[in-house]
Amino acid sequence: MSNADFSLYPIPEPMQCGRFTLTFERPLVMGILNVTPDSFSDGGSYVLRGEALRQAERMLQEGADMIDIGGESTRPGAPPVPLAEELDRVIPLIEELGKANIPLSVDTYKPDVMRNALAAGADLVNDIWGFRMPGAIDAVRDSQCGLCVMHMLGEPQTMQVGEPVYQDVVSDVRAFLEQRVNAMMHAGVAKNRISVDPGFGFGKTVEHNYALLAHLPQTAPVVGAALPILAGMSRKSMLGAVVNRPAPERVAASVAAAVCAAERGAAIIRVHDVAQTVDALKVWAATRDAARRT
Secondary structure, three states: OOOHHHOOOOOOOOEEEOOEEEOOOOOEEEEEEEOOOOOOOOOOOOOOHHHHHHHHHHHHHOOOOEEEEEOOOOOOOOOOOOHHHHHHHHHHHHHHHOOOOOOEEEEOOOHHHHHHHHHHOOOEEEEOOOOOOOOHHHHHHOOOOEEEEEOOOOOOOOOOOOOOOOOOHHHHHHHHHHHHHHHHHHOOOOHHHEEEEOOOOOOOOHHHHHHHHHOHHHHOOEEOEEOOEEEOOOOOHHHHHHHOOOHHHOHHHHHHHHHHHHHOOOOEEEEOOHHHHHHHHHHHHHHHHHHHHO
């Protein structure tokens, strides 16, 4: 019996993430907590602070390794949210959830939100703009927070208008991420704080998305060693295009995508459906470990 399929992708080095050091002997499950009225799948479900806190508690009980808090929808066509409103949505949650012993991520591209979130206790900044906004790198450089650098073609208002075009989507995404990572390291950000995200659904066709998933390890820049990859496909339209189901009915498809990402070396998998993903990844890991023993 060959175990080659389970040794293709080395385990990423540990990542500094605020109060925590993340290790990746198995993929970590990041639970999504959208405190927005207009997110594509769960918009409006957790706008009330009490509901958001109860959802966070459910995700913790279901085995989430970290929680990603977002106060502005980044679905295609989503309008920007005023700074004060985004702060009001996310900062009290970060302060409250900081009492739990779990890494907290803030999903934002605004430097002022980054600074306030870090002051409130956030451990990771997850930026769809790849820290390209003026002042973004300065906002995070001198902290110990983890950073997720994502690829996006265009911007949320326009990224899916027309047909996104790449010379080669895998190579183009990797080149972009490499440029951003190098810029951050040149500014003084330590390599062990950085992870990358190929940006499924952010300015990509269905075919682009599946090419990125199929070749996921090749999307990550190698800076001495390959950086940890965050994969976020949960309930997205790339899955709907295959299974022909609306977003709330894409749980099984999302779990399948999570297992595909784990198989290809993803270090962090960002999901709405924590319990189902945790169970699936336990079965995947047991199979991997059995293959390594034989």
